[in-house]
Amino acid sequence: MGIFSSKGHIHLQGHKEETKHKEALVYKVNAQEKVYLPLVSPRGTPNTVLVSVGAKVKKGEKVMVRTDFYVPIFAPISGRVVANEKRYNSVIGRPTDHLVIESDGLQLEAENKFLSAANLQATRADIISAIKEAGIVGLGGAGFPTFIKYETDKPIEYVLINGVECEPYLTTDYQFMRDYVDKVVQGAALLLRAAAANKGVIAIKVHKEPLPELYQAALVNYPQIKLVEVPDLYPMGWEKTLIKQVFKREYENLPAECGVIVNNAQTAAAVYDALVNGNPITDKLITVAGDGVNNPSNVNVPVGIPLANIVATCGGYVGEEVTLICGGPMTGKPIANDSFVLQSAMGGFTILKPLKHAAQFAECLRCGECTLHCPANLQPVEIKRALDRKDYDALEKLNTMKCVECGLCSFVCPSKIEISDAVKRAKTMLRFQQGLKAKK
Numbered sequence: 001m002g003i004f005s006s007k008g009h010i011h012l013q014g015h016k017e018e019t020k021h022k023e024a025l026v027y028k029v030n031a032q033e034k035v036y037l038p039l040v041s042p043r044g045t046p047n048t049v050l051v052s053v054g055a056k057v058k059k060g061e062k063v064m065v066r067t068d069f070y071v072p073i074f075a076p077i078s079g080r081v082v083a084n085e086k087r088y089n090s091v092i093g094r095p096t097d098h099l100v101i102e103s104d105g106l107q108l109e110a111e112n113k114f115l116s117a118a119n120l121q122a123t124r125a126d127i128i129s130a131i132k133e134a135g136i137v138g139l140g141g142a143g144f145p146t147f148i149k150y151e152t153d154k155p156i157e158y159v160l161i162n163g164v165e166c167e168p169y170l171t172t173d174y175q176f177m178r179d180y181v182d183k184v185v186q187g188a189a190l191l192l193r194a195a196a197a198n199k200g201v202i203a204i205k206v207h208k209e210p211l212p213e214l215y216q217a218a219l220v221n222y223p224q225i226k227l228v229e230v231p232d233l234y235p236m237g238w239e240k241t242l243i244k245q246v247f248k249r250e251y252e253n254l255p256a257e258c259g260v261i262v263n264n265a266q267t268a269a270a271v272y273d274a275l276v277n278g279n280p281i282t283d284k285l286i287t288v289a290g291d292g293v294n295n296p297s298n299v300n301v302p303v304g305i306p307l308a309n310i311v312a313t314c315g316g317y318v319g320e321e322v323t324l325i326c327g328g329p330m331t332g333k334p335i336a337n338d339s340f341v342l343q344s345a346m347g348g349f350t351i352l353k354p355l356k357h358a359a360q361f362a363e364c365l366r367c368g369e370c371t372l373h374c375p376a377n378l379q380p381v382e383i384k385r386a387l388d389r390k391d392y393d394a395l396e397k398l399n400t401m402k403c404v405e406c407g408l409c410s411f412v413c414p415s416k417i418e419i420s421d422a423v424k425r426a427k428t429m430l431r432f433q434q435g436l437k438a439k440k
């Protein structure tokens with residue numbers, strides 16, 4: 001059965017009205033306020049630090065480089081490097097060292113030029129190299145270095161700009177696309193050239209007024225790029241589902257196999273901002289929403305600001321006890337404290353009053369709902385059983401690694417079994433086992 005034939009998608013209560021029409025707040029960095037940049041990559045490898053304690057830096061100045069992939073990291077504020085400090089890193093799941101920059105309150109900006117010919121003469125190679133030097137990573141949640149997608153030797157027919165944002169609560173893609181139409185469209189045009197692709201598609205969900213009108217008008221001068229509206233179903237923003245919906249194509253591992261490269265709408269705008277304006281990623285528009293925060297809002301925040309300070313900007317928590325989720329409720333990760341800092345791939349935080357489940361049945365009813373709804377055609381309940389008996393061969397046969405961590409199986413389970421957590425754990429166990437096998 002194909003990924004999008006008769007299952008694997010569901011209409012969710014979006015909870016997006018809380019923030020989508022409110023004007024975005026702007027986080028104000030005070031003099032002597034500190035930002036913290038992790039000294040390790042999201043994969044845990046150490047970064048190469050280019051500045052020493054005591055150095056003065058400007059906003060947008062290169063201060064570190066990742067070593068797993070080549071990704072420069074830029075100072076989000078101007079000020080002085082004051083320390084290295086350990087704090088909780090929510091991406092890694094443990095405390096790691098962070099570079100601490102103290103604000104001078106001046107917001108002095110570095111002058112960058114990533115593309116010497118940010119014009120019609122720049123070649124495909126020039127654009128990819130500039131994207132790499134500007135440290136652009138996917139801003140839709142994955143944080144994967146963007147240049148790698150474009151270094152493919154596969155022929156690319158389409159660049160697909162993903163503005164679908166199907167996670168409940170999160171609205172930054174919608175708001176960003178509404179407020180920065182030209183940046184998104186011109187960024188998309190640059191990405192078409194980086195891919196040597198003839199055609200582009202900007203995908204949004206239906207009923208996202210005024211986006212259709214705004215983009216139809218802006219695309220008049222870009223006949224190679226079309227706007228496509230897709231159904232309001234979860235997980236429509238997942239690359240496989242979106243490509244199947246828009247192009248009726250399927251692939252095994254990477255979209256390039258079927259002639260498509262996918263980038264989030266804010267990533268396209270970041271490419272434009274860096275290559276044309278010389279501005280690398282220093283700030284991020286994020287959603288802080290849910291019934292556990294006093295003033296749910298979208299906020300533009302410098303990277304490296306602790307979550308506790310961001311929540312304070314949004315009026316603080318409702319009550320003493322909340323459930324804090326890094327991301328949306330379907331794919332996000334619950335985190336036990338708010339001392340960690342904003343990283344560029346994060347799209348938002350869902351803060352909920354403590355959940356009161358009516359009844360927690362641990363018993364599987366064998367109803368098959370989890371299998372029926374899995375968009376990756378997996379059998380989550382069988383994966384959980386194989387995990388419980390540590391049957392790694394069965395986990396492999398059940399294609400466990402194909403889980404996209406969409407959370408649908410937990411959502412539909414009538415027994416409220418956290419089945420998607422079990423599948424995630426099974427993936428971790430399999431990776432570990434595969435690592436052991438490789439070492440033998």
Ligand code: SF4
Pocket residue numbers: 373374375376377378380402403404405406407408409410419420423
């Ligand atoms: S979390 Fe994984 S197993 Fe569960 S429905 Fe989504 S893809 Fe399927």
Ligand code: SF4
Pocket residue numbers: 363364365366367368369370371381409412413414415416417419
């Ligand atoms: S949806 Fe829940 S109760 Fe039904 S088979 Fe899956 S795990 Fe069991």
